[in-house]
Amino acid sequence: MKSRGPLILSAPRILAREITDETLYLRRREFLYSAAVTAGTLALACGPGEVANAGNEPAAPAESGLGKIEKSAYAVDEPTTDFKDATTYNNFYEFGTDKEDPARHAGSLRTRPWSVAIEGEVGKPGVVAYEDLIKPHTLEERTYRLRCVEAWSMVIPWVGIPLGAILKRFDPTSKAKYVEFETLVDKEQMPGQRRNVLDWPYREGLRMDEALHPLAILAVGMYGRELPNQNGAPLRLVVPWKYGFKSIKSIVKIRLRETQPNTTWNDSAPREYGFFANVNPEVDHPRWSQARERRIGDFRRRPTLPFNGYEEVASLYRDMDLRKFF
Amino acid sequence: MAARRQVIQSIAVLVGCLPALGLTIAFFTDGLGANPIEEITHETGEVALIALLLTLAVTPARKLFGWAWLAPLRRTFGLIAFSYACLHFLTYVALDYFFDLGAILEDVLERPFVTAGFTALCLMIPLAVTSTRAAIKRMGQRWVRLHRLVYLAAIAAMVHLFWGTKADYAEPIVFACILGGLLLTRVWFQRQRRAGAGPN
Numbered sequence: 001m002k003s004r005g006p007l008i009l010s011a012p013r014i015l016a017r018e019i020t021d022e023t024l025y026l027r028r029r030e031f032l033y034s035a036a037v038t039a040g041t042l043a044l045a046c047g048p049g050e051v052a053n054a055g056n057e058p059a060a061p062a063e064s065g066l067g068k069i070e071k072s073a074y075a076v077d078e079p080t081t082d083f084k085d086a087t088t089y090n091n092f093y094e095f096g097t098d099k100e101d102p103a104r105h106a107g108s109l110r111t112r113p114w115s116v117a118i119e120g121e122v123g124k125p126g127v128v129a130y131e132d133l134i135k136p137h138t139l140e141e142r143t144y145r146l147r148c149v150e151a152w153s154m155v156i157p158w159v160g161i162p163l164g165a166i167l168k169r170f171d172p173t174s175k176a177k178y179v180e181f182e183t184l185v186d187k188e189q190m191p192g193q194r195r196n197v198l199d200w201p202y203r204e205g206l207r208m209d210e211a212l213h214p215l216a217i218l219a220v221g222m223y224g225r226e227l228p229n230q231n232g233a234p235l236r237l238v239v240p241w242k243y244g245f246k247s248i249k250s251i252v253k254i255r256l257r258e259t260q261p262n263t264t265w266n267d268s269a270p271r272e273y274g275f276f277a278n279v280n281p282e283v284d285h286p287r288w289s290q291a292r293e294r295r296i297g298d299f300r301r302r303p304t305l306p307f308n309g310y311e312e313v314a315s316l317y318r319d320m321d322l323r324k325f326f
Numbered sequence: 327m328a329a330r331r332q333v334i335q336s337i338a339v340l341v342g343c344l345p346a347l348g349l350t351i352a353f354f355t356d357g358l359g360a361n362p363i364e365e366i367t368h369e370t371g372e373v374a375l376i377a378l379l380l381t382l383a384v385t386p387a388r389k390l391f392g393w394a395w396l397a398p399l400r401r402t403f404g405l406i407a408f409s410y411a412c413l414h415f416l417t418y419v420a421l422d423y424f425f426d427l428g429a430i431l432e433d434v435l436e437r438p439f440v441t442a443g444f445t446a447l448c449l450m451i452p453l454a455v456t457s458t459r460a461a462i463k464r465m466g467q468r469w470v471r472l473h474r475l476v477y478l479a480a481i482a483a484m485v486h487l488f489w490g491t492k493a494d495y496a497e498p499i500v501f502a503c504i505l506g507g508l509l510l511t512r513v514w515f516q517r518q519r520r521a522g523a524g525p526n
Contacts, residue, residue, distance in 0.1 A: 082360075089360030097494035100359060150492075152361060197494045268493060287439050287490065289429060296360050300424055 066139055066221050069159055074215065075143040076309070081154035083223050085296050090230045091148065092249055093197055094183065094190035101192065102230035109189045109250065111234040120180075120255040123171030130234055134220060136169070137161040141224070142217060144240035146247075147279045147308045151301075153293045158238050159221030164212040172208070172256050179211045180204075180261035181237060182253035198264050204237065204248035205261035205275070209316055215240055218251075241310040243277045274326040278317065279308035283326045331398045338399055342406035345373045346413065363421045370414040371443075375487065377407035378480050379504050386511040401457050404476070408454040411447050411483075439489035446482035449475050477512075480505055 092102040095109075114130040143157040167179065183202040187193045193200050210216060219238045220227060227233040232249025239246050245265050255261075265273035272286055281291045281304040292301040307313050317325075349369055352358045358365040381403040388396045423430050433440040453473055456462075462469050484505055487498050 085360035093493070097492075099361070152364075195494075195496070287437055289432065292429070294361070294363070294422075299363075299421075301422075301426075 065226050069139045069141050072140040072142050078155050081296050087228050094192045096192045106229035109229045114234050117253045118170045120257050121173040121176035122256050145308050149243035151293045153295050158219040160217035160219035163216040163218050175258045176256040177208050178257045179206050180255040181248045181251050183250050184252045202264045204263050241307040241313045246277050276325050335402045338402040367417045370410050374407050374410035377403050382508040408450045442482050443486035446479045449479035
């Protein structure tokens with residue numbers, strides 16, 4: 001902050017010590033929450049069970065820990081969403097269904113050691129440690145639009161690896177037509193899974209040509225640092241031309257298949273969430289229009305772009321009726 | 327008695343203003359999270375529904391526990407519910423859609439979840455308009471009949487909540503059980519009255 005001072009002559013002087021430490025700032029809700037829980041406990045004079053939860057650490061911004069990150073040409077020329085907003089407004093039902101729940105509860109997720117099972121139609125199946133999965137690749141920063149099916153959007157600088165590059169290491173067979181992903185299931189680490197809001201584990205899938213498209217990445221970080229737990233640490237999918245729910249978080253299994261996999265939201269409400277789920281302003285959700293979206297931080301809605309502005313993927317769907325295969 | 331009635335109603339009005347005050351303070355202190363408009367929409371809708379359920383709870387509580395002092399609160403709660411329903415709708419019209427009347431009309435006509443909410447709001451308008459003492463006197467039995475619309479309004483609001491919910495039905499189910507219970511007490515009172523042994 002200090003070094004920027006001279007650039008703006010009229011800027012009010014802010015002393016470094018007056019700026020709230022980021023960690024502290026991110027923990028303010030936790031403070032309120034624990035205060036509320038403590039007050040509630042005192043009032044009810046109940047057991048210590050609930051208080052234990054108040055100690056959940058929301059992911060403190062880790063040191064980068066990612067090593068070398070290359071800038072990529074894939075970067076939208078739009079302002080990125082505030083880090084605070086991107087890490088406190090999340091849909092990650094494994095930690096609760098309110099937008100603030102993941103930031104509040106994801107501290108219980110242990111992201112190391114972590115391994116990913118690679119299964120199905122591959123020449124070299126196996127269980128791979130997170131580090132071994134990442135090591136052979138160069139990390140790239142990709143600033144993508146993220147469009148949620150709920151008609152809000154963000155712009156996020158991800159750090160990741162093209163999904164295709166990772167998949168190819170495991171020698172997909174000629175029968176590999178689809179990729180299926182699964183999130184961790186662990187009620188202890190993911191308290192939202194104690195209720196069957198969705199059919200756990202969370203599952204997502206892509207057609208092979210979608211998975212191999214250079215825009216599709218497996219992300220390990222955002223904003224130049226490791227992924228916060230609430231954003232899908234340690235490893236998540238990012239498919240920027242599809243609605244956010246396709247970009248599955250905290251992946252523990254990748255299975256290549258000949259047939260189209262079942263996917264969680266499609267199973268839960270097939271009329272509302274399709275397998276393809278390409279961002280499409282022409283095809284409305286049954287309960288709201290998809291023509292416009294609110295960029296987080298903006299007041300007015302803005303028009304939603306076909307394929308979220310990534311029209312280079314349109315050729316993947318050349319002969320498909322996107323109203324039918326929504 | 328009139329003084330006590332006023333005190334009770336004033337307290338209810340003050341309590342009813344707290345959520346709006348809280349939202350206003352939170353709005354100006356950056357306390358509404360990343361998507362403030364969504365937060366305001368949810369909060370005002372939820373308060374409207376809670377106030378509507380409280381409205382429906384007054385008569386059963388009065389009859390079951392003999393708390394006559396509750397009676398004036400029925401109107402107060404009803405008007406609080408209507409006020410928050412209006413705030414909820416205004417948030418949607420002015421903040422969320424910024425008066426994009428085409429999009430709003432499309433929502434109201436084509437999306438059942440919005441249609442249900444809009445229906446609930448419309449059903450409450452004649453009730454709010456005829457909530458004055460003069461209207462009650464003037465309309466007599468017709469007032470009683472008209473105000474049965476509150477049951478329809480509550481059911482429409484509940485449908486709005488259910489159809490607007492994504493995956494997690496825990497809270498809507500709690501609200502629906504409360505409404506169901508409140509409606510059942512009406513059936514029960516009705517039967518008591520027919521049997522000629524009503525508590526009224």
